[in-house]
Amino acid sequence: MSSLRLPPSLRIFLGILTTVALFTIYRSSSPHSPGKAFIAESLQMESRDASGPVPGLEVSLHQSKSSPPTITTTVTNKNRYAVTFLSYDSPLDSLALQLGLLSITPAGASTPLELPIIQVRRFWPPKRDSLISIAPGASKKLDIALDESIVPMDKVGSKPSVTLTGKWGHVLAKSKDGISDADLENIGSSSDEYSGKFASNNLEVIIG
Structure with missing residues (x-):
């Protein structure tokens, strides 16, 4: 039989x-x-790094006092909806100066002063009072005093420039009331959180 x-x-x-x-x-x-x-x-990860509400959060600085020199940070929500973020390492963190988010450059200098930076242990998961919620079109503010124990005032000159930069870590496009205890317990692992860099205007501060 022949093969096929x-x-x-x-x-x-x-x-x-x-x-x-x-x-x-x-x-x-x-x-x-x-x-x-x-x-x-x-x-x-793509969802977390997507722009979301982050571009609608405007960070600005102005000087509110001259003695002691005090910088007021304002975060304005220009989104059409409420936005909530964790205060840790945000522009409204009460430790912004100590954490190195605020940089101070003496007049005529090309680089900012080297200030002491602290490391802190944050309470985790965070408490609800660590969340900051801003309604659409509204603003929240924080005063930052240039403390002589941190800022060498003899080196800043009479008109240093100040700027605030960093990264939003946990931003949600909802009000604080819309965040459940379970959401707070699992913050950092939710797919509907957003992150992104922030930078304020460059402010000339009058000293003395």
Whole structure:
């Protein structure tokens, strides 16, 4: 009995088809191929780093006192909805100066002063009173005094420039009332949180 002989072109086609099938099976079973968990994590990170309400949060500085020199930080919510963020490392953090968020550059200098920076242990998960909520079109403020124990006043000159920079860590496009205890317990792992950099205007401060 003679064996079945396939045309050369058909044999080539079947060979290619077999190779493609084996490669597909290998990729799907390979430990280095992206699985569902990897894809979900990537989408979650993309959501957190997306702009969201962050561009609508305007940070500005103005001098409110001359003795002691005091800078007032204002965060204005220009979004059409309420925004809530964690005060930690935000422009309204009461430790903004000690954490290095506020930089001071003497007049004529090209680099800011090197100020002592502290490391703090934050309460985690945070308490509800650590959340700051701003209604659409509203503002919240914080006064930052240039404390002589932190800022060497003999080096700042008469008209230093001051700016506030950093990164929003936990921003949510909702009011504080819309954040449940479970949300607060799991803050930092929610896919509807946003992050992004912030920077204020450059303010000339009058000393003395």
